[in-house]
Amino acid sequence: MPLKRRKNTAPHPSCPLAKCMGLLSGAWTPNIIWYLSQGPRRFSELRADIPTISSKVLSTRLKELEGRGILNRQVMPTSPPSVEYALTPLGGELMPAIEAIVDVSHRLRLKALGLCDEAERATAA
Amino acid sequence: MPLKRRKNTAPHPSCPLAKCMGLLSGAWTPNIIWYLSQGPRRFSELRADIPTISSKVLSTRLKELEGRGILNRQVMPTSPPSVEYALTPLGGELMPAIEAIVDVSHRLRLKALGLCDEAERATAA
DNA sequence: CCGTATCCAACCCGATACTG
DNA sequence: CAGTATCGGGTTGGATACGG
Numbered sequence: 001m002p003l004k005r006r007k008n009t010a011p012h013p014s015c016p017l018a019k020c021m022g023l024l025s026g027a028w029t030p031n032i033i034w035y036l037s038q039g040p041r042r043f044s045e046l047r048a049d050i051p052t053i054s055s056k057v058l059s060t061r062l063k064e065l066e067g068r069g070i071l072n073r074q075v076m077p078t079s080p081p082s083v084e085y086a087l088t089p090l091g092g093e094l095m096p097a098i099e100a101i102v103d104v105s106h107r108l109r110l111k112a113l114g115l116c117d118e119a120e121r122a123t124a125a
Numbered sequence: 126m127p128l129k130r131r132k133n134t135a136p137h138p139s140c141p142l143a144k145c146m147g148l149l150s151g152a153w154t155p156n157i158i159w160y161l162s163q164g165p166r167r168f169s170e171l172r173a174d175i176p177t178i179s180s181k182v183l184s185t186r187l188k189e190l191e192g193r194g195i196l197n198r199q200v201m202p203t204s205p206p207s208v209e210y211a212l213t214p215l216g217g218e219l220m221p222a223i224e225a226i227v228d229v230s231h232r233l234r235l236k237a238l239g240l241c242d243e244a245e246r247a248t249a250a
Numbered sequence: 251c252c253g254t255a256t257c258c259a260a261c262c263c264g265a266t267a268c269t270g
Numbered sequence: 271c272a273g274t275a276t277c278g279g280g281t282t283g284g285a286t287a288c289g290g
Contacts, residue, residue, distance in 0.1 A: 023230045024149075027263070043272055054264045059273055069233045080271050081270095090236070093229050100222035105148045108194045108215055152283070168252055179284050184253055205251050206290095254289075261282075269274075 023068065023094075026061050028053050030098055033087065036071060037095045040086035070094070148193065148219075151186050153178050155223055158212065161196060162220045165211035195219070 024030055028050055035041055035049045046058060062085060065071045070091035076082045149155055153175055160166055160174045171183060187210060190196045195216035201207045 023226055023233075052264080054266095055273065056265090056275085057263055060263095069236055075272095078271095082271065083273090090229055090233055094226060097222040097225035097229075100225070101148055101219060104215055104218050104222075108148075111194055111215070177284085179286095180253065181255085181285090182283055185283090203251095208252065252290085255287085257284105257286085259282105259284085261280105263280085264278095266277085267275085270272085 023070075026057075026064070028057065029061055029065070032058075032061055032065065033070065033091065033094055034098060036085060036087045037092060040074075040084045042082050042084055046085070065091070148195075151182075151189070153182065154186055154190070157183075157186055157190065158195065158216065158219055159223060161210060161212045162217065165199075165209045167207050167209055171210070190216070 024033075031050050031053075032046060035046060041049070043055075043058070043062075046062075047053065047055065050058070062071070062073070066073050066085075069088055071085050071087050074084045074086070076084055149158075156175050156178075157171060160171060166174070168180075168183070168187075171187075172178065172180065175183070187196070187198070191198050191210075194213055196210050196212050199209045199211070201209055
């Protein structure tokens with residue numbers, strides 16, 4: 001009984017997943033966005049926030065994110081020149097999504113530890 | 126005027142971004158989840174859904190996602206053996222996040238095309 | 251049909267060194 | 271301080287071929 005074949009999905013005309021992947025591509029991209037969500041931040045501050053990132057990668061990601069419209073770059077007129085990066089409104093809208101993923105991840109860990117449906121089953125002894 | 130230094134962020138004790146990255150790591154992971162969100166799907170169907178993915182990578186991702194509790198794997202008792210993959214409830218909760226990212230991405234493209242705040246500025250000749 | 255094994259090219263990122 | 275240039279290792283993923 002060879003089971004009937006299902007059509008290729010694509011039921012909704014929307015399936016631009018490539019964009020999803022591209023938007024947050026880069027190992028540290030979500031972290032950069034997360035730190036900027038707490039307010040504008042300078043290059044060296046981000047470097048300190050993410051100790052293991054190299055300046056090369058950080059500057060690359062910042063340029064990418066600026067080009068995508070996720071953050072703005074502003075040079076401050078201070079004596080040692082400094083640069084501030086801040087999320088755009090649209091960039092800020094990524095935060096709920098990132099937090100949702102983190103939340104699911106957290107609950108998955110709880111489940112993995114077996115600390116979750118224990119209550120449901122009411123092991124009761 | 127050397128501008129006052131800001132403390133290292135980390136204001137909220139929660140900043141497990143490494144998890145966020147890990148959950149959706151892999152170039153095709155969001156796509157796999159997206160296709161499974163429309164219902165259970167077999168190995169070869171997913172292969173057809175994502176034409177450019179290799180069977181090696183697909184099976185690797187599926188095993189990872191199963192291990193993380195994002196999807197379940199079930200062998201169907203059909204004559205040519207087939208395997209169905211389906212999102213777990215927790216895995217399904219990733220969909221809103223993925224859709225949110227896709228949505229932001231879409232609006233960013235509109236902005237990039239200059240089809241957005243043109244109205245605001247009312248270039249007005 | 252459902253994968254696994256091997257090989258290999260591309261990419262990504264960190265370390266280091268250097269410029270304005 | 272805010273980056274850029276270069277190198278080199280580690281990882282990812284595609285192609286292909288094979289096994290259950």
